[in-house]
Every structure is written in C-alpha cells, then in structure tokens.
Amino acid sequence: MDGGCSLCRRSRTWCEARDPSESMVFLDFRSAADADLPLDREAHQKSMWVRADDGTLHQGFAAWRLIMREIPGWRWLARLTGLPPFSWFGPPIYRLVARFRRHLP
Numbered sequence: 001m002d003g004g005c006s007l008c009r010r011s012r013t014w015c016e017a018r019d020p021s022e023s024m025v026f027l028d029f030r031s032a033a034d035a036d037l038p039l040d041r042e043a044h045q046k047s048m049w050v051r052a053d054d055g056t057l058h059q060g061f062a063a064w065r066l067i068m069r070e071i072p073g074w075r076w077l078a079r080l081t082g083l084p085p086f087s088w089f090g091p092p093i094y095r096l097v098a099r100f101r102r103h104l105p
Contacts, residue, residue: 003028061094
C-alpha cells in the first residue's frame with residue numbers, strides 16, 4: 001500500500017476493521033525495506049500488489065478482488081466483479097483510480 005496516499009490509508013483502515021481473523025497484513029512500500037518488497041518501488045507506485053496464501057502475486061483489480069474475498073460480508077462483491085461486464089471494466093477503472101489516487105478526497 002502507499003502510506004503517502006490518504007485513499008490507501010482509509011482503505012487499509014476499512015479493511016482492517018472488517019478482518020476479524022487479522023489475516024491481512026498491509027505493508028507501506030514507501031517505508032518498507034527493499035528486501036521486504038516483492039517488486040521494485042516503481043511497480044508498487046503504479047499499482048497495488050497482494051500476495052496470496054500460496055505466494056502468488058496479484059496486481060491491481062485482481063488484488064482488490066482478492067482482498068474482498070477475505071472480508072466477511074464482502075465475498076459476494078469479489079464473485080460479482082469476476083463476471084462480465086464488471087470483469088471487463090474493473091481493470092481499467094482500477095488503473096484510473098490508482099493513477100489519480102493522490103487527487104481523490
């Protein structure tokens with residue numbers, strides 16, 4: 001996550017409040033050591049990355065869907081957004097939000 005982004009910080013707080021098993025761990029790429037990041041900082045600047053339990057990295061919209069699958073009461077949204085037309089429009093909308101996230105309230 002981008003600790004310098006207010007949208008990212010609010011999203012983290014929202015997710016943590018809904019994660020009773022505390023299964024999600026958020027890492028601010030800005031303050032993390034290079035060795036703790038799965039990719040270079042430029043990749044983290046452009047998109048969110050989530051490491052699944054099996055070690056697979058998911059980027060952007062797919063990463064967001066993985067997070068939604070972990071939150072009780074929101075799994076339906078992960079399933080729904082995996083279907084057309086959401087699966088078609090989700091990735092470009094995610095990239096747009098990610099690109100302008102610092103300008104969003």
